[in-house]
Amino acid sequence: MDWDPEVTGRNAILAQLDGLVPLNRPRWPTTAELNRALAGALPVAFIDDDTFAGLGCCYEQAVARGMVPTRAANWHDLFGALIWYLFPRSKALLNRQHMEDIARAGAKTRTPRRDRITHFDECGLLLAVPERAEAEALLREHDWQALFIGNRARWSRDWRPFIFGHALYEQALAPFVGLTGKAMVLEMAPAFFGLPPAAQYRQLDARLADHLARQDPFHVPRPLLPLPLLGIPGWWPANEDPGFYRNRDYFRPRRDR
Template structure:
């Protein structure tokens, strides 16, 4: 499905990146990607110096090493995955740069074939969702996979005391055609009570800055087990069928247990 469109932008999944999408009539070329970056920078996005989305670039070294050394992000033309990667850089510039630095550090230590640290960074980069919670009880419900309590009994808390903010660009790509089984990898971040009264752009900016600082410590998010599953179609407002409580009876999707334990961080 390579037809250019922006129909997906109405879904809450794309809220952090929505403001950066200009009214392109067709897929951006190199000039379009340059304009996309310049537009974001002019709007105040704290993009890394030298960042550029370079069409059809084949890096001579590791993908992450090339970005770290040059600021050039290899970007395939007419490719949804790479389009959403560019949007993720614009929406989460500090965190994306910190994820890249983490890869570069791991590669320098000999983790070229990936180990737990790089696996966690890649999983979060591709499928990550930051779940901001002002009430630790809600974060615990997510961590414990108590779906009916989280999505039904605590339904009114969504948007007021808990919210999901998408970072993963592969998640944005699969969001073009949501399906039962669609799942993100959640990182729970505790925030102060007034966080949800802030403008949405300020919420994203604060999460971005805090997450970047955390990611520069390799003891944080040290393995994929630090992330917990989040069935995205269960989030109130993200899928019309979840208005019916019976939707959550599907235990193949809303699984009651998991093997890994997650980490909760405070922003």
């Protein structure tokens, strides 16, 4: 897909990036430009394909050396760079967890833990809430009516979704019914919800990194909860009609019901 300097205006999902990252530019940024714009305070720098090829190692090993392979003119990798900018502590911690498994099993072995980390890294969504139990229970039960209609007002007040997986931003370039994030629910202090976006991302990154370090959720199967992104109030115009949520192919009931 061609470069679009107005990409954050395409829809409410991509609008999360508006004002936080430098995307309003006439052409694709080079890795050098990304480093100047984003990497000043990061634990990594972005490198091109030729530099990566010269390292003779896998992606995670390159990141462990402080270098993030970033393909030119590629939305997936550009969004990956932007997530590094917004969640530097959490991204670095996830790579350290990859490296722990690489040290035990080798770079060519994909352990279940590494697969789960990658799934979150690509498709993760963070739901920030003041109290975790209710929202997490509704997600776990696939109670979409209560989640999206019964609690609709809360989504504009103190249930705040944040994209973490860069593949979700890539998919949001052309949204489709079926677009689903893998959610992790995080409790945040009430003051969090009144902060400006940049401050929210700093606090959320610190909270997520602490959670990942203390709980290591990817050691166990199915640590994440599916959340249909187009059902989030304010993120898709069609969901203003309650009938939108009757699509059981998208808003699926729990399998064990």
